Amino acid sequence: MAKGERNAGWSGFFLVFTVLCAMALLLAREGQGQVSFGGGSWQVLSIYEGLTCWAIPALFMVWGMYALEGGKPNFSSTLMGLVLPCFCLLVFWGALYAVAAHLLGGGSLSWRGVWSALKSAACGNVYFHLCVLYPLMGLYLVHPVLHRFTAAASRNELRYFLALCFLFASVLPVWSRFHPDGVLTGLLERMQVHLVLGYVGYYVAGWYLHHYTIGRIPEFVIYILGVFGLVLTLLGDGLLGGGRELWYSYTAPGVAMTAVALCTLFRYVLGISEERARRKSVRALGSYVFGAYLFHQIWALVFRWFDISVLSLPVVIAVPVFTAVFFLLSVPFAWLLNLIPGAGKWLT
Secondary structure, eight states, X not given: OOTTOSOTTHXXXXXXXXXXXXXXXXXXXXXXXXXXXXXXXXHHHHHHHHHHTXXXXXXXXXXXXXXXXXXOOOHHXXXXXXXXXXXXXXXXXXXXXXXXXXXXXXXXXXXXXXHHHHHHHHTTOOOGGGGGHHHHHHHHHTHHHHHHHHHHSOHHHHHHHHHHHHIIIIIHHHHHHHOTXXXXXXXHHHHOOOTTSTTHHHHHHHXXXXXXXXXXXHHHXXXXXXXXXXXXXXXXXXXXXXXHHHHXXXXXXXXXXXXXXXXXXXXXXXXXXXXXXXXXXXXXXXXXXXXXXXXXXXXXXXXXXXXXXXXXXXXXXXXXXXXXXXXXXXXXXXXXXXXXXXXXXXXX
16 A cells, blocks of 8 residues: 555445445346346346446456565465465355245255355356356456565556556457458467456456556546446447447456546545544455355345335336345345354355
């Protein structure tokens, strides 16, 4: 963290907001699967999806700023402190959702069933919202290398790396969609540059924005690009074509610019006050709020069992209402899990 930074609890505040938006994103996608494609309700849910799809990349930014800001890691500490807990999250929550879905479907509980659910989760059969943990585990595997790079690289070298990430992971895929037979597309396929693809750019960008202080002019430029990115996400397919999935993907240019802009906004504008008690509360909530994201689909299963879904209300208000309800119902359980001695931090 930059020395003398004000609003030191902003990252926890940003994580809470990101988790809320990630929940809203899943609700919007769930609702789209239950309505006719292109209809009024689908359009409203599509707008909600476009407004919140930056949240998944932002989670990787937060994970990066927390993990890369630590001390000098070695491979054993990384495996035991990052990779293994992430794998345990997958197995525990994957098994929990398998058992919950089985019980709510009318099945009975047995030790054999629990063991089968654990084995299935360990093999990768997990509930859809847990899929973010797979790329996170991959990033944790290369974390010692990324940590050494961020610790030793100059600021200009980091900017160069992040520019390459944005170019190869976001801009060039869009270019390739519109020019599939172009020279640049063919060159991109031959170069096989994988180091700067995927979520590694978000992981390092989160640390960069947390570690360095940026000037006022770059800050406002980032905000302008963020607004442009949000517009590009929502209107890209209608104005430029290429398919909706191109502009709504997690590595799309607009999504990346929006995630960076909101992270910057929370650090420099929306950070919490200097009041110690408030900062402590937000920091504590940030330590287990991802557990609320992991837990909230349990409530979705319970509500579905009672035949209540996002379509039970007008979709304009359903997404924010259900997001708030699921979040408020999930936070206490995440807090209780976090209190489990020894294992709490591994489960949330």
